Amino acid sequence: MQNQGLLKELIQSLCCLPGVGPKSAQRMAFHLLQRNRDGGMQLSKMLAKAVNEIGHCRECRTLTETELCEVCANPLRDSETLCVVESPADVWVIDQATTFKGKYFVLHGRLSPLDGIGPDQLGFELLEQRMAAGQIKEIILATNSTVEGQATAHFIGEVAGKFNIRATRIAHGVPMGGELEFIDSGTLAHAFNGRREF
């Protein structure tokens, strides 16, 4: 078995992918080199191009190769409603699953004080500028239902209040089709705390 050389380096590089350990990285490397060199070449070109050219949208910080992403550049989207999410993947999920037609802001993380992640790391200056600009009427806080996601929502909600912007939080709790006895107590407690007029 080789312990150095290009093949080994390729296998090690593939291990940077989520869910890929040494075994599957080895399988991928052999597959590309033995059976699909064209695919491998295409993949390497695409990877290099994407990593070089994809940056952050000037307004919402989502991933895009243009200065303004598709959503921000679309004049038909409602600029008065801003949905704040933790990751670009959340933008895709919400856009596919809901009828939301407003705009987004991507934090690329959440407040995590013990890891030293605060407002600066989450593009807060830009978010505050957008709030101050006066166009936004409602901010939808769609951060995760972890404690850190909650803290992030509280924080953004407080700042929004300063600018007289209405802040709403997506509901968390009992999943659709969920029967109470099968729900974990943490989720149930959370659902109880977040109960609303009915």
Next chain:
Amino acid sequence: MNGSAVYLQPAFVLQHRPYRETSVLLDVFTRDFGVVSMIAKGVRKEKSKIAGLLLPFSALRLSFVDKTELKVLSQVEYVDSYPLERLALYCGFYVNELVQIFVHKYDPQPEIFSCYERCLGDLLLGERIEQALRYFELDLLQEAGYAVAMDSEANGNPIMTGQRYNFLADFGIVADNEGLVGGETLSILAARGALEGRALLEAKLLFRKMLDGHLQGRPLKSRDVLAKIIKYL
């Protein structure tokens, strides 16, 4: 606790971070074993029933077993949650970091555990948040063995109102006309009275100096983040 299993130990999660594909690494504050690092396997899978439980600011009972260096979580029971909000929540992270730094691994600190519960209870009330933090800092410093008496000088002299005092590392409270804290504030702290105005500010400066002395240059990440958060509010 080598090689043994621990059953349903009262505990709070201090910090959690993703580990590998589906697991989570936890720093947990237990009542009888101090801070314990453990792995919770498979909790990031979609159907995990305990993912919603293993979060900071929830009173839990945890069972865990030894496997090599790292403990492995084997059971979780939910006891109670402290749904902190806004400033109280941001400050809760700071309290967690203090515990993480000042309580050693596998060092039983049931007294600090009670103080921690009391502090979360105070934060939950949402009033006198700063006071809750100051008294937790004092509890922590005293219980962690950095004996700091508030009712007398290091040399045994009683604290006098109208006199200023300073804190010297490795020594304690000393009279000092340029000192950062007044005798009145020290008396309030000794009696665990209500901290307001100048007393609140002086207590903050005093404990910060004490904590920093023990941190020896190690930064408190949550304190820096908290300062930035407050600037926006």
